Amino acid sequence: MLYNLIGIALFFFIIVSIILTTTALLVGRINLNRNVWLAGFFVNILDFFYLPIKILFQKFSDSSKLDKLMVSLRNTANKSSFKKTRNRLILAPHCMRSLDCPASSTRFGIKCISCNKCILASIKKDAENYNYKLYIVAGSSYIRHIVKKEPVDGALLLACYYELNKVMRYLKQKNIVTYGVPLLEDGCYNTTIDYNNLKKTLNDLKMSEESKLPSVTAKVPHHVDDAERLIK
Incomplete structure (x- = not known):
């Protein structure tokens, strides 16, 4: 009897899982x-079933399509x-930099010197104008050092869809809000990005007015407390 109940529960779990993941992929x-509405809910479903879904995509389609869907859902969920x-x-x-890049590498990534040999010089200038700090990284291990060093709560990511999805999942665990801008193609060097799209994204993600206000903790002077005690 117990085994029958377990079998029935497992059957319904599989059916519900298939329905949820299929719906999430369609959304x-x-x-x-x-x-779409509830983008965060649907991307959480895909997160939960990520490994088995990815295996199916690798076998029957292209796994980068799954990452693309998930990045799109995350961007919608995270924008506000x-x-x-x-x-x-x-x-x-780092694959976006020039092959002749003269910049040196540190434990926090490539230190851009604005030599204008690649698009990163312009992105560095944009980062300063829009109040970001630019880090050019060669792998996820650099990101671990950066988030330990910086009091960061928002990260704009430039990468291929696979790396975007991977880093977005990792930074979510660190309570860092992310937004991804994909490269135009994958690769290990001389990759490019749609610069106009990046500029549009920077404008779309400008800090809200309420976030610009300094956080103030009101403090009541001691003499006010003393006055209140006298009145009582």
């Missing part, structure tokens, strides 16, 4: 063209929260 495809962040980073991949 993700719709979200590529227009923002990102606008409220104060301490922001831009994390760019």
Whole structure:
């Protein structure tokens, strides 16, 4: 009897899981063209079943399509929260830099010297104008050092869809709000980004007015407390 109940429960769990993941994937495809409601809920479903879904995509399709859907859903879910962040980073991949890049490497990534040999010089200037700190990283291990060093609550990521999804999942565990801008193609060097799209994203994600206000903790002077005690 117990085994029958376990079997029935497992059967219904599988059926419900298939329905939820299928729905989440369909919603993700719709979200590529227009923002959907409850995007955060659906991307959490895909997060939960990520490994088995990814295996199916690798076998029957292209796994980057799954990452693309998830990044799109995350961007929709995170956009309003990102606008409220104060301490922001831009994390760019080192594959975007020139092959003749003269910049040196540190434990926090490549230190851009604005030599103008690649697009990163312009992105560095944009980061300063929009109140971001730019880090050019060669892997996720650099990001661990950066988030330990910086009091960060928002990260704008530039990468291929696989790396975007991976880093967004990791930074979510650190309570860092993320937004991803994909590269135009994958690769290990001389990769490019749609710079106009990046500029549009920077404008769209400008800090909300309420986030610009300094946080003030009101303190009541001691003499006020003394006056109140006298009145009583």
